[in-house]
Amino acid sequence: MIIKETALYKNIMKRYFLYTLIYMAILFSINILLNRMRLLENLSQIKTTYLSFIVVMICFNYYLFKLSINFGISRQSLYKVKLSLLCSIAFIVNIITFSTNLLVYFFDKKDLNSFYIGLYYGFFQNNIFDFTFMFVFGIIFTFFIFIIFNTLGTLLSLLGVVGKIICLVSIYAMFTLPLMLIGIYHDFISTDFSVINTIFSIVTGIHTSNNKCGNPINMLVTLIIIIIIMLFINYKLTKRYQIRR
Amino acid sequence: MDKLEIKNLNRNFKFGKQKVLKNINVSFLSNKIYGLFGENGAGKSTLMSIIADYNFPTSGEVLLDGENVHDNDNALSKIYYMNQNNMYPKNEKIKKIFKLTKAIYKDYDSQLQEKLVNEFKLNIKLRFDKLSTGYKSIVKIIIALCVPCKFVILDEPTLGLDARNRDIFYRELIESYSANPRTFIISTHIIEEIDKLVSDVVMIDNGKIVLNDTADNIRSKAYSVNGPIDLVSDYTKDLSVIGKEELGQYVTIDVMGSLPNKEVPSGVKITKIELQKLIVNLMNKDGANDN
Amino acid sequence: MQFDFQSPEPIFLQVSNQIEDAIFTGAFKEGTQIPSTTEISKTFQINPATVLKGMNLLVNNNLLEKQRGRGTFVTYGAQQRVINERREHFYHDYILNLINESKKLHLSKDDILELIKRGYDNG
Structure with a gap:
């Protein structure tokens, strides 16, 4: 039922995304006029707020489900709508941040606080290739962030209060545990990190041993693999949605 | 002819300790008005939400024209469930809800919607969650009568409605049913209001179907x-x-x-x-x- | 039209009886249109199919006719047909019952005729 899906998609895009954009644009103009902040600082600040807002918004899955099931849209179609939304928003957001970065670069000639430039730029030794690849990488990375947060949001929506707490605690543990283990490894087993270093290089393409430019393709592949896993998990979770009474 | 069949439906909670629906077998035929009756907690709402794929059964299936309804866009587009949950985003204006519904359903009856809005004296500029219980029901009723679905399930459609609006609702229901025959499944506690209106009666008691027959036969x-x-x-x-x-x-x-x-x-x-x-x-x- | 929904009679039968009554009394004149099934069902909140069933009974007895695109009309001669039928039933419904009841009360045929005469003289 393409009509239904398109209608829902358009409605959500218009309602949340478009209005957020307009809101942000207004905020931006007001800031410049009232505070006379420097263009670039302003842009960076707006960009961060905007991104965080988008990420939060992406987590609101239950209401989207309620809306869709009320209109007779199956969970499978809901998943397709969700993905379309995430893709479109990732693309547009990326264009905005990309342009922001460009503007900052051209106006200020400062070093951008873009980690990509620091780590991977120059790999292809060709400005056009590097630039294009940076843009593509940006989109995929943005989508990566979105799909992770949306999947997390979907999972949390399905759980009760207890489940939510357990989930969040586990995620926190998942982040701190590896660091702890590495610390233990370092202190008690060996200071030889060569194995870890090798794994790190393969996954991210960054060479810690020398100052050569990192290989962004590795990182891209890693991101894509994780995205595919997340897409699968998200699908399975979306299929499990039910109305709570 | 369209037929909505419920086969061997069971729904348990709390790991099987609480059986809300027990081996339900019932069919809903096209173009009839069904009265779905039962005490509070008998399982009516659970049954209706499973039919509309809002919730899943523990076992059994719901078939529309032989196709399983679960996760089936084709089947789900023919079923509409007017329910008592909050299905719309907070602070949503009624006008926007109508507009979205119209965009979703290609053959949505806008003419009827306009007529009903006037009859019920509904102010569509208001926000949905700021309405009284009665007017929330009215918005839901209007949508339920205007969607082009062959099976429309109404859960307590007259909740909060005063006598005048209840009368309008039943008149408009009959008019719409005559002009555009489809199946209505109405679940209500106020039996006397619809006991002449229904052609068939289904009654659930304690999770089981205890009565399933035409009104004429029963009488x-x-x-x-x-x-x-x-x-x-x-x-x-x-x-x-x-x-x-x-x-x-x-x-x-x-x-x-x-x-x-x-x-x-x-x-x-x-x-x-x-x-x-x-x-x-x-x-x-x-x-x-x-x- | 009046309906008594407490009555044990099936609703469709009540519908057809009420319409027949209206034809009998001339409230629905021959050749004129009667309210549609939708109108009747809306007014009394009865299932349209039930109303239709009741009407169809009368269509089968040639008291009503459906004209495509125009509605349902009382047939010409319907009133007389109703009168004739009711006269037929009068004997069965009233006379036989009267005789039955009178036997229980030990009234003779002459007693009955006396009572009937009294009834006519007074009313």
């Missing part, structure tokens, strides 16, 4: 036998008793089924029972009487 098979206690008891001794009321030497026993071939003793009077009284009797009975 023709339900009798009230009144007279002296001994005569009436003897006359009704082999019949399915659904209610009993004693007044001194006299008793009124309500029964279901064909009357026995024996002669009616003098002093004993047999009349038909009204549908509403019949259903109330069935609800008051302890334990299901399989018929």
Whole structure:
């Protein structure tokens, strides 16, 4: 039922995304006029707020489900709508941040606080290739962030209060545990990190041993693999949605 | 012809300890008005939400024209469930909800919607969650009557409605049903309002279907036998008793089924029972009487 | 039209009886249109199919006719047909019952005729 899906998609895009954009644009103009902040600082600040807002918004899955099931849209179609939304928003957001970065670069000639430039730029030794690849990488990375947060949001929506707490605690543990283990490894087993270093290089393409430019393709592949896993998990979770009474 | 079949449906909670729906088998045919009755907690809402794929059954299936309804866009587009949950985003304006619904359903009846908005005196500029219970029902009713779905399920459509609006609702329901025949499944506690309107009756008690027949059949098979206690008891001794009321030497026993071939003793009077009284009797009975 | 929904009679039968009554009394004149099924069902909140069933009974008895695109009309001669039928039933419904009841009260045929004469003289 393409009509239904398109209608829902358009409605959500218009309602949340478009209005957020307009809101942000207004905020931006007001800031410049009232505070006379420097263009670039302003842009960076707006960009961060905007991104965080988008990420939060992406987590609101239950209401989207309620809306869709009320209109007779199956969970499978809901998943397709969700993905379309995430893709479109990732693309547009990326264009905005990309342009922001460009503007900052051209106006200020400062070093951008873009980690990509620091780590991977120059790999292809060709400005056009590097630039294009940076843009593509940006989109995929943005989508990566979105799909992770949306999947997390979907999972949390399905759980009760207890489940939510357990989930969040586990995620926190998942982040701190590896660091702890590495610390233990370092202190008690060996200071030889060569194995870890090798794994790190393969996954991210960054060479810690020398100052050569990192290989962004590795990182891209890693991101894509994780995205595919997340897409699968998200699908399975979306299929499990039910109305709570 | 479209047919909505529920086969061997079970729904358990708390790891099987609480059985809300027990082996439900019922079919809903096209272009009829069904009354779905039952006490609070009997399982009506659970059944309806499973039919509309809002919730999943523990076992069993819901078929529309032979196709399983679960996660099936084609089947789900033919079913609309007007329910008591908050399905719309907070602070949403009614106008926007209507507009979105219209965009979703290609053949949405905008003309009827406009007519109903005027009849119910609904102000579409208001926000949905700021409405009274009655007006929230009105918005939901309007949408339910305008969607081009072959099976429309109404859960307590008249909740919070004053007498005037209830009257408007039933009139418009009949008008819309006549102009555009489809199946309505109405679940309500106010039985007397729809007992002449429904063509078929389905009743759930304690998770099981205890009554599933056309209204005409039920009315023709339900009798009230009144007279002296001994005569009436003897006359009704082999019949399915659904209610009993004693007044001194006299008793009124309500029964279901064909009357026995024996002669009616003098002093004993047999009349038909009204549908509403019949259903109330069935609800008051302890334990299901399989018929 | 009046309906008594407490009555044990099936609703469709009540519908057809009420319409027949209206034809009998001339409230629905021959050749004129009667309210549609939708109108009747809306007014009394009865299932349209039930109303239709009741009407169809009368269509089968040639008291009503459906004209495509225009509605349902009372047939010419319907009133007389109703009168004739009711006269037929009069004997069965009233006379036989009268005789039955009179036997229980031990009234003779002459007693009955006396009572009938009294009734006519007074009313």
